[in-house]
Amino acid sequence: MTDRKPPLTASLEADHRELDELLGRFLAAADALDARRAIEEFDERLRTHMLLEEERLYSAQPARKLLPAEVESEHERLERGLLLEHVQIREISGMMRRLLEEKNDLPSARALWSNLARRWDAHTTREERELFPIVNRRIGES
Numbered sequence: 001m002t003d004r005k006p007p008l009t010a011s012l013e014a015d016h017r018e019l020d021e022l023l024g025r026f027l028a029a030a031d032a033l034d035a036r037r038a039i040e041e042f043d044e045r046l047r048t049h050m051l052l053e054e055e056r057l058y059s060a061q062p063a064r065k066l067l068p069a070e071v072e073s074e075h076e077r078l079e080r081g082l083l084l085e086h087v088q089i090r091e092i093s094g095m096m097r098r099l100l101e102e103k104n105d106l107p108s109a110r111a112l113w114s115n116l117a118r119r120w121d122a123h124t125t126r127e128e129r130e131l132f133p134i135v136n137r138r139i140g141e142s
């Protein structure tokens with residue numbers, strides 16, 4: 001193979017697919033215990049994945065995020081949007097996890113699933129189509 005992808009974005013993409021599967025496992029869970037195990041694993045791996053991205057992939061500094069829109073570059077705007085999605089997705093995942101761990105409340109956790117899945121899907125699609133190619137070009141140039 002000559003067109004092999006750089007390892008960082010390739011492994012992040014593989015993470016996305018594994019996390020997709022865990023979301024599917026939550027939905028297919030036979031009972032609250034199964035669902036709890038699936039969302040616990042999803043939540044743990046999601047946090048590790050996002051932390052790695054925030055440390056290795058995203059260049060925006062926290063202070064830069066407060067800049068007004070007109071002095072923000074396209075790339076900064078993209079990163080700001082994606083980082084905000086990280087916060088929102090972690091929040092919903094954590095909420096689902098707490099509902100099962102603290103209240104054993106499967107119906108309420110399930111009610112949040114489509115919101116989580118929709119946001120996760122949109123986020124990973126945007127990273128893979130818009131952010132990863134930029135990162136790969138940057139790696140290729142250095």
Ligand SMILES: [Fe+2]
Nearest residue numbers: 050053086127
């Ligand atoms: Fe991300």
Ligand SMILES: [Fe+2]
Nearest residue numbers: 012053124127
């Ligand atoms: Fe990601």
